[in-house]
Amino acid sequence: MNECVIRLENIGKLYPQQVTKLHSFKDRLIKKSNNLEGQWSLKDVSFDINAGESVAILGGNGSGKSTLLKVILGVTAPTTGSIMIDGKIGGLIELGAGFHKELSGRENIYMNGVVLGLKEKEIDLIIDDIIEFAELEDHVDKPIKQFSSGMKVRLGFSIAIHVDADIILLDEVLAVGDKRFRKKAMSAIKSYMKGKTIIFVSHNASQVKQLCDRAIVLDQGQVVYMGDTESSLDYYENEIVNEIVK
Amino acid sequence: MKSLSTILEHKDFILTLAKRDIIAKYKQSLLGILWIILQPLGLMVVLTVVFSLFVRLPSEGLPYAPFLFVALLPYMYINSTVNTSTKLINSYAGLIRQRNFFRPSLVFIKFLSETVNFGFALIGLVIVLLFYKIVPGFYALYAIPILAIQMILMLGIMFFLSATNVYVRDIGMIVPLGVRMLRYLSPIMYSYHSLPLQYQPYLALNPLTGIFDGYRQTILHNQPPDMTLLLYSLIFSLFIFFVGWFTFMKLEKNFADVV
Numbered sequence: 001m002n003e004c005v006i007r008l009e010n011i012g013k014l015y016p017q018q019v020t021k022l023h024s025f026k027d028r029l030i031k032k033s034n035n036l037e038g039q040w041s042l043k044d045v046s047f048d049i050n051a052g053e054s055v056a057i058l059g060g061n062g063s064g065k066s067t068l069l070k071v072i073l074g075v076t077a078p079t080t081g082s083i084m085i086d087g088k089i090g091g092l093i094e095l096g097a098g099f100h101k102e103l104s105g106r107e108n109i110y111m112n113g114v115v116l117g118l119k120e121k122e123i124d125l126i127i128d129d130i131i132e133f134a135e136l137e138d139h140v141d142k143p144i145k146q147f148s149s150g151m152k153v154r155l156g157f158s159i160a161i162h163v164d165a166d167i168i169l170l171d172e173v174l175a176v177g178d179k180r181f182r183k184k185a186m187s188a189i190k191s192y193m194k195g196k197t198i199i200f201v202s203h204n205a206s207q208v209k210q211l212c213d214r215a216i217v218l219d220q221g222q223v224v225y226m227g228d229t230e231s232s233l234d235y236y237e238n239e240i241v242n243e244i245v246k
Numbered sequence: 247m248k249s250l251s252t253i254l255e256h257k258d259f260i261l262t263l264a265k266r267d268i269i270a271k272y273k274q275s276l277l278g279i280l281w282i283i284l285q286p287l288g289l290m291v292v293l294t295v296v297f298s299l300f301v302r303l304p305s306e307g308l309p310y311a312p313f314l315f316v317a318l319l320p321y322m323y324i325n326s327t328v329n330t331s332t333k334l335i336n337s338y339a340g341l342i343r344q345r346n347f348f349r350p351s352l353v354f355i356k357f358l359s360e361t362v363n364f365g366f367a368l369i370g371l372v373i374v375l376l377f378y379k380i381v382p383g384f385y386a387l388y389a390i391p392i393l394a395i396q397m398i399l400m401l402g403i404m405f406f407l408s409a410t411n412v413y414v415r416d417i418g419m420i421v422p423l424g425v426r427m428l429r430y431l432s433p434i435m436y437s438y439h440s441l442p443l444q445y446q447p448y449l450a451l452n453p454l455t456g457i458f459d460g461y462r463q464t465i466l467h468n469q470p471p472d473m474t475l476l477l478y479s480l481i482f483s484l485f486i487f488f489v490g491w492f493t494f495m496k497l498e499k500n501f502a503d504v505v
Contacts, residue, residue: 015503070502074346077499089346098340102270114262115345 005086005167005197006049006072012080013042013067013221041067042078043221051087051166054198056208056229058236059218065201068218069093069169072199087197090116090165092156105131105140105147105155112156116163126162133188134158135181154181161188167197186210205233256348263351264358271359282366286322290315290374297435304440308466309378315371316465317434317458320393323364324400324454325425330356331404332411332418339505349498350491353404361397383468392460392471399453399483405490409497412504433458450475453482 016038042064049055057065070076073089098115099108109130113123131140134154139147147155160168170189189198189211202208208215208229215232217225217240225235253260272279290311297303298310305313334356335342342349375382411417429435432454439459441449449455456475463469 070343075343076502093344098344100266100270100340103266107266107269110262111266114259115341115347117259119258120262 003051003086004048005051006199007084008048008072008081009046009083010081011042011045011068011071011078011083012040013064013071013076014079015039015041041221042071045081045218045221045223047216047223047226049197049199051197052195053214054193054200054212056200056202056212056215056232057218058208058215058232060240062220063218064221065218066093066171067221069171069199069201073169085167087166088117088164089167089169090160090163091167091169091171091199092160093169093171098156099144099152101145102143104143105136108144108155109140109159112159113163116159116165118163130155130158130162133162150178150181157185161192165196167199168193169199171201172203208233252348253350253354256351259347260351260354260358263355264362267355267359268362279366282363283370286315286319286367287370287373289322290318290370293318293435303436306437306439306462306467308380312371312374312378312380312466313437313462314435315374316461317432319364319367319371320396320458320461321429321432321434321454322367323360324396325429326363327357327360327400328403328407328425329422330360331408332421334404334408335412335501336505342505343502349501350405350494353401353408353494357397357401357404380466382465385463385468385470386465388464388471389461392457392464392476395476395480395483396454396457398487399457399479402483402486402488402490405494406486407490409490409494412501413497428452428454433462437462450478453479455479 045064045068057068059065067076069091070093071078071083072085073091073093074085098112100111103111106127109127110120110123114120131137134140134151134157136151136155139151144152160170186207193211198211200208200211212229214227215229215236216223217232217236219240224239225232227235272281277284293314294311297314298305303310331353334352338352341347407417407421411421431449432452433441433449438446438449438455456472456477456479460471460476463471
């Protein structure tokens with residue numbers, strides 16, 4: 001329980017103003033003003049997460065939650081600071097974005113599975129469970145482009161929880177899907193997460209309370225509060241949500 | 247360089263995705279995989295009619311169709327690989343934003359699926375050779391190392407273009423034009439040896455000259471290739487490969503922010 005599996009030290013992530021404007025030389029030539037400052041999505045973020053902990057990340061839109069998850073997942077490199085991860089990392093951020101729309105649901109399960117480090121044979125063993133959990137028995141051989149958004153979410157979630165990982169990142173996973181599936185997903189997470197390290201992002205206070213032992217509150221890219229779930233939720237409500245209302 | 251060996255660790259990943267890439271490409275067409283053979287054969291018929299009946303081009307004493315085909319197929323292999331490489335990273339945008347994986351795999355996936363296509367397209371070459379009763383001799387084995395040089399060059403170009411196009415989209419516009427120009431600036435429709443002598447050194451600067459001419463010498467004439475030209479192609483290809491690889495590895499870290 002006390003072995004540290006995620007350690008972030010002074011992580012900062014700068015999105016330069018030009019990144020999106022660099023697509024075309026024309027823009028760069030016309031706009032002489034080089035706004036080098038850009039925007040710091042994360043600034044000086046440091047914390048440790050131990051094995052078996054489940055931690056919530058709270059914060060308003062644009063506070064850097066998703067960027068933080070991306071940095072932890074290794075999808076994007078931090079501008080400053082260092083990060084240490086110990087264990088296989090899995091999870092679901094940006095629901096359904098990893099699907100290939102021309103291929104069938106089944107093919108996409110294989111594709112996602114191998115990206116997550118499974119072998120084709122290992123996927124053969126779990127594919128029926130994945131389809132069953134996602135309740136897509138009738139649709140799984142259709143191309144993804146014919147899937148409704150709810151179906152994609154269910155499939156993505158089902159893949160994520162059927163692939164074994166030590167550290168799981170979940171970003172707003174339960175914000176979509178109908179109520180019944182959300183309930184089912186919630187209980188699946190609870191049984192799946194035993195003994196695993198979880199980082200959970202949600203705006204839903206009751207889900208956070210059910211799943212997490214402690215929480216980190218982010219505001220404008222900086223850690224403003226760290227503590228147990230109750231007090232963090234209180235802090236978030238009082239200091240950040242109500243601050244804006246005033 | 248250590249990362250080059252990690253490619254082997256990811257071979258399952260690469261194989262599975264390459265298989266899917268091929269399936270996806272032909273899924274919605276009626277003739278499916280037959281297109282791989284039909285496309286170059288169609289082009290061959292047109293070019294053969296134009297350049298052996300309408301305008302007669304010297305073809306080293308060979309029938310024009312096999313003369314053309316032996317260079318046209320490798321060119322089409324380069325053409326489709328290089329052209330698709332600019333869109334490569336963006337077409338996997340979803341995976342890149344969501345998963346941390348060994349990014350150079352994407353280039354190998356495309357490379358592999360195009361290579362399988364090329365393998366099928368070679369059936370067309372066999373048909374043409376049979377039709378003209380040309381039997382390749384012992385020296386045709388030289389075509390294998392020549393193909394290896396071509397592959398090194400292609401991989402280098404793919405790495406370079408796929409990574410840079412993520413940041414500067416203009417590259418995706420220039421590349422098809424460049425590849426089309428190469429079609430006329432390489433000895434595909436004409437013979438390197440029938441050029442006026444004073445222009446031959448200029449054409450030799452194109453690394454594809456040694457490669458395409460090599461295929462002709464070895465497969466059709468049963469002769470060893472021009473080693474000087476080929477050595478130049480090899481050095482050029484290795485240089486491009488390392489430039490491409492290091493560019494890709496440098497830019498790869500922030501793909502997720504840009505795609």
